[in-house]
Amino acid sequence: MxxxxxxxxxxxxxxxxxxxDDSQDSLNPVPPATRHATEQLVHRMESLLFPFEHPWEEAVxxxxxxxxxxxxxxxxxxxxxxxxxxxxxxxxxEPCGGLSQAFALAREFSLALPDVQRLLYQDADAAYQGxxxxxxxxxxxxxxxxxxxxxxxxxxxxxFTLDVPLLPRLMTEIAHSQTGIDIHPGAHIxxxxxxxxxxxVVIGETAEVGDQVxxxxxxxxxxxxxxxxVQGQIIRGQKRHPTIGNRVVIYxxxxxxxxxxxxxxxxxxxxGVWLTGSVPENSRVINQxxxxxxxxxxxxxxxxxxxxxxxxxxxxxxxxx
Numbered sequence: 001m002x003x004x005x006x007x008x009x010x011x012x013x014x015x016x017x018x019x020x021d022d023s024q025d026s027l028n029p030v031p032p033a034t035r036h037a038t039e040q041l042v043h044r045m046e047s048l049l050f051p052f053e054h055p056w057e058e059a060v061x062x063x064x065x066x067x068x069x070x071x072x073x074x075x076x077x078x079x080x081x082x083x084x085x086x087x088x089x090x091x092x093x094e095p096c097g098g099l100s101q102a103f104a105l106a107r108e109f110s111l112a113l114p115d116v117q118r119l120l121y122q123d124a125d126a127a128y129q130g131x132x133x134x135x136x137x138x139x140x141x142x143x144x145x146x147x148x149x150x151x152x153x154x155x156x157x158x159x160f161t162l163d164v165p166l167l168p169r170l171m172t173e174i175a176h177s178q179t180g181i182d183i184h185p186g187a188h189i190x191x192x193x194x195x196x197x198x199x200x201v202v203i204g205e206t207a208e209v210g211d212q213v214x215x216x217x218x219x220x221x222x223x224x225x226x227x228x229x230v231q232g233q234i235i236r237g238q239k240r241h242p243t244i245g246n247r248v249v250i251y252x253x254x255x256x257x258x259x260x261x262x263x264x265x266x267x268x269x270x271x272g273v274w275l276t277g278s279v280p281e282n283s284r285v286i287n288q289x290x291x292x293x294x295x296x297x298x299x300x301x302x303x304x305x306x307x308x309x310x311x312x313x314x315x316x317x318x319x320x321x
Contacts, residue, residue: 009100035170037078038171041082042152042175044074045113046148048071048075048113049116049117051068053138053141054142058074072110072113075110076103076106076107079105079109083101083105083106084098086164086165087102105162105164108162109158109159112158116154119154120150121137122192123150123151123191124137126193127147131194145179145180145198146181146198147195148175149183149201150193150195152172152174152175153185153189156168156171157189159185160185172184172185179199180198181198181200181201182203183203184207186205187206188208189209190211190213192211193209193212194213194214195216197217199217201217201219201220202219202221203221204221204240207244208243209221209244213249213250215250216271217252218252218253219252219253219255219256220257221241221244222255222257223257223258224240224261224276239259239260240259241257242262242275244256245264245267245281247265248263248264248265248266248268249268249269250263250269254269254275255274256273256275256276262278262279263275263283264279264281264282266282267280267282269285270285270286271287272287274287
């Protein structure tokens with residue numbers, strides 16, 4: 001006999017028959033989502049996406065497939081609970097969607113998980129291909145902080161696009177505190193994204209990153225300034241962060257600022273570069289320091305040879321190595 005569809009209305013009916021008392025609800029407001037609960041939720045999502053590298057220890061079912069079905073159900077309910085806790089604090093006096101809307105959002109999120117997993121496998125492959133120290137894709141999925149930060153970002157980005165308040169930011173801030181990598185859930189990042197080492201990487205809300213992009217530690221994709229209205233209030237919703245084309249490599253310590261800044265496809269941005277303007281495709285942007293080499297010959301004084309000096313952010317056309 002098939003099991004009938006179970007809904008929030010079914011739950012409400014059962015609770016109604018059990019008897020309810022709403023008289024004390026206003027005296028005990030529900031607090032918003034907690035960091036600990038969100039960390040648990042992220043951990044369970046990681047186990048669902050990568051069951052070999054991050055097995056779920058709480059599973060009751062013996063078979064892997066049944067255990068993942070059990071885990072997915074747990075995630076949907078945990079996410080419903082978290083969204084439902086957040087909603088009353090974000091309504092600003094407007095009617096809230098309640099448990100039914102929270103459940104609908106959690107269900108919509110779950111439908112996006114296969115696409116998220118597909119992107120993450122491409123990210124892991126990019127890390128394996130780009131790092132000679134990596135022994136396997138499984139090693140990348142198990143140990144690389146950059147991949148973990150990207151995973152949390154991609155999950156949070158789905159919630160961000162569904163207009164779930166607060167929770168996406170809480171998720172990426174947890175990843176930030178654990179890895180040193182700060183990716184706003186509103187950023188748009190293409191496939192095959194690789195962050196090597198990662199500490200100090202910052203990617204702003206309106207940044208756009210193409211496919212097959214590699215970032216090293218300390219890279220900032222930030223805002224150059226914050227436009228304000230006549231009252232001096234920050235104007236929100238404007239593009240403030242740069243656009244990075246496909247197959248771009250940005251080395252450690254580079255800073256790229258501004259919503260109108262576009263880095264052309266196939267470009268290489270050297271370490272320590274400061275950029276506030278666009279560069280064409282297949283450019284090589286370098287920050288070459290002055291180097292003093294001192295040698296003391298027998299019976300002579302020290303001599304100094306100076307390497308050619310180029311200004312910060314200078315670039316040349318052509319993808320030179």
